[in-house]
Amino acid sequence: MSARRGYSVTQIGLHWAVAVLIVFQLIFGESMGEAWEAVEEGAVPQMGAMVWAHILTGAAVLLLVVWRLALRRTRGVPETPAGSPLMMKAAVWGHIGLYVLMVLAPATGRAAWYGGIEAAAEVHEIFKPLLILLVAGHVAASLFHQFVLKDGLLLRMKRPLD
Ligand code: HEM
Numbered sequence: 795m796s797a798r799r800g801y802s803v804t805q806i807g808l809h810w811a812v813a814v815l816i817v818f819q820l821i822f823g824e825s826m827g828e829a830w831e832a833v834e835e836g837a838v839p840q841m842g843a844m845v846w847a848h849i850l851t852g853a854a855v856l857l858l859v860v861w862r863l864a865l866r867r868t869r870g871v872p873e874t875p876a877g878s879p880l881m882m883k884a885a886v887w888g889h890i891g892l893y894v895l896m897v898l899a900p901a902t903g904r905a906a907w908y909g910g911i912e913a914a915a916e917v918h919e920i921f922k923p924l925l926i927l928l929v930a931g932h933v934a935a936s937l938f939h940q941f942v943l944k945d946g947l948l949l950r951m952k953r954p955l956d
């Protein structure tokens with residue numbers, strides 16, 4: 795992975811698109827939970843618009859994240875901003891955690907829904923609080939950079955640079 799001065803337009807677009815889709819999944823996942831309960835009870839689930847939205851949005855996240863990881867590998871990303879060793883470790887591991895969940899959330903959802911694997915549904919459910927925690931920490935860190943450290947880090951996800 796080579797270091798760059800900033801993120802590309804595509805990387806920035808993908809970051810914000812995936813962020814919106816993930817937040818959508820977290821807020822509107824309930825209908826999918828109800829459909830799954832019906833499956834568990836042996837009934838035919840109601841395939842309403844929100845259930846389809848959950849399935850399709852999840853598939854989109856998976857595709858976009860694979861694209862994003864490929865770009866990360868081929869094009870590279872800017873270096874973690876300098877800070878205390880603890881902050882730098884938290885940034886690196888926080889991002890790794892987000893990537894892992896962005897891949898495993900749709901993967902376990904699909905395994906539950908299409909493979910009927912109950913354990914996958916249980917893991918998928920645990921991902922909800924984990925994702926919320928990581929995203930909250932991530933946003934808090936961005937705001938800390940913006941308003942306390944005032945190092946303009948947020949600009950890296952707004953303005954593309956080579
Ligand atoms: C209001 C919400 C958000 C803000 C303000 C924000 C802000 C940022 C900023 C400033 C960076 C660049 C950090 C750097 O250059 O070191 C970044 C990177 C990143 N963000 Fe977000 N983000 C938000 C939401 C999300 C969400 C919802 C996710 C995924 C669930 C996410 C995943 C990531 C990942 C994985 C990176 C690392 C990119 C890389 O270097 O490969 N972000 N974010």
Ligand code: HEM
Pocket residue numbers: 816819820821823824826827828830848849850851852853855856896899900901902903904905906907908914915916918919922925
């Ligand atoms: C980024 C991708 C995804 C995220 C963040 C996500 C998130 C969620 C959330 C928040 C719930 C509600 C949990 C609850 O409170 O009961 C849920 C339920 C569910 N989702 Fe997803 N989902 C994603 C992708 C998918 C995909 C692609 C599928 C299937 C094709 C799927 C299948 C399910 C099923 C079967 C449930 C009900 C069982 C359970 O609660 O674990 N999900 N999902």
